[in-house]
Amino acid sequence: MKVKVILTFLLLTTCFAVFSQEKHNTAVVEKGLIKVSVMYPYAEGKTFNVEYYETKHMPMVAGFLGSNLVKYTIEKGVASGIPNQPLPFMAIGTFYVKSLSDYQAAIGPNRDAIRADFPNYTNVTPVILVSEVVK
Amino acid sequence: MKVKVILTFLLLTTCFAVFSQEKHNTAVVEKGLIKVSVMYPYAEGKTFNVEYYETKHMPMVAGFLGSNLVKYTIEKGVASGIPNQPLPFMAIGTFYVKSLSDYQAAIGPNRDAIRADFPNYTNVTPVILVSEVVK
Numbered sequence: 006m007k008v009k010v011i012l013t014f015l016l017l018t019t020c021f022a023v024f025s026q027e028k029h030n031t032a033v034v035e036k037g038l039i040k041v042s043v044m045y046p047y048a049e050g051k052t053f054n055v056e057y058y059e060t061k062h063m064p065m066v067a068g069f070l071g072s073n074l075v076k077y078t079i080e081k082g083v084a085s086g087i088p089n090q091p092l093p094f095m096a097i098g099t100f101y102v103k104s105l106s107d108y109q110a111a112i113g114p115n116r117d118a119i120r121a122d123f124p125n126y127t128n129v130t131p132v133i134l135v136s137e138v139v140k
Numbered sequence: 141m142k143v144k145v146i147l148t149f150l151l152l153t154t155c156f157a158v159f160s161q162e163k164h165n166t167a168v169v170e171k172g173l174i175k176v177s178v179m180y181p182y183a184e185g186k187t188f189n190v191e192y193y194e195t196k197h198m199p200m201v202a203g204f205l206g207s208n209l210v211k212y213t214i215e216k217g218v219a220s221g222i223p224n225q226p227l228p229f230m231a232i233g234t235f236y237v238k239s240l241s242d243y244q245a246a247i248g249p250n251r252d253a254i255r256a257d258f259p260n261y262t263n264v265t266p267v268i269l270v271s272e273v274v275k
Contacts, residue, residue: 018197041221081271081275083174083272086176097269097271132225133221135215135220135221136231137215138215
């Protein structure tokens with residue numbers, strides 16, 4: 006009886022651990038993915054509400070992308086890495102997608118809704134970089 | 141005897157799976173880390189050798205950072221995400237570190253060596269953004 010309980014416990018733990026591990030593996034492999042980075046330049050008088058961006062804007066856009074979206078990240082600009090130079094960007098939001106054409110097809114019909122949300126968190130026009138993850 | 145063998149096998153599998161999972165966890169948790177992004181702007185006549193950057197320059201800089209470095213990434217600019225706008229950056233190299241002051245302390249004494257390597261892969265001066273991973 007005791008042995009059966011131990012066996013069952015170990016089996017469940019193994020399954021759980023292996024399952025969790027697999028989830029992490031898929032999150033780690035980024036090489037070859039396409040990054041779409043939406044970069045908000047800093048300038049005098051420009052503002053950016055990170056909280057709104059994180060809780061409302063990015064989840065909305067992510068929702069348009071479906072299974073093409075592998076993950077998305079948000080970073081908040083802190084400083085320029087070069088002394089006496091201004092902060093280059095206040096914030097950057099990045100979508101890691103498998104296919105650029107699928108990304109464009111998903112964003113196209115929703116572009117107006119996305120742009121209409123800009124004034125809710127910023128008064129600056131973003132720069133967008135499409136790049137490929139090399140490493 | 142058979143039960144003991146099964147028990148031992150399951151125990152080893154569990155330990156291995158849990159151990160592997162922990163390794164992946166540390167690679168995935170980025171929130172709160174500091175990103176130092178070295179961004180190479182695109183302009184007419186500017187060049188960038190991704191292969192040299194990936195195989196020589198970035199490993200050299202990474203070597204200066206020690207255990208403060210969690211990971212580093214390289215991306216190659218492909219296009220602007222906005223029609224009729226020029227490519228914003230040819231490439232971006234990013235260091236994910238635990239401490240900005242430790243990063244600065246490690247880079248300081250090696251700044252000349254790092255800059256002396258620039259002409260080996262590019263003729264443009266990078267912009268550097270220090271940011272905090274929000275999500």
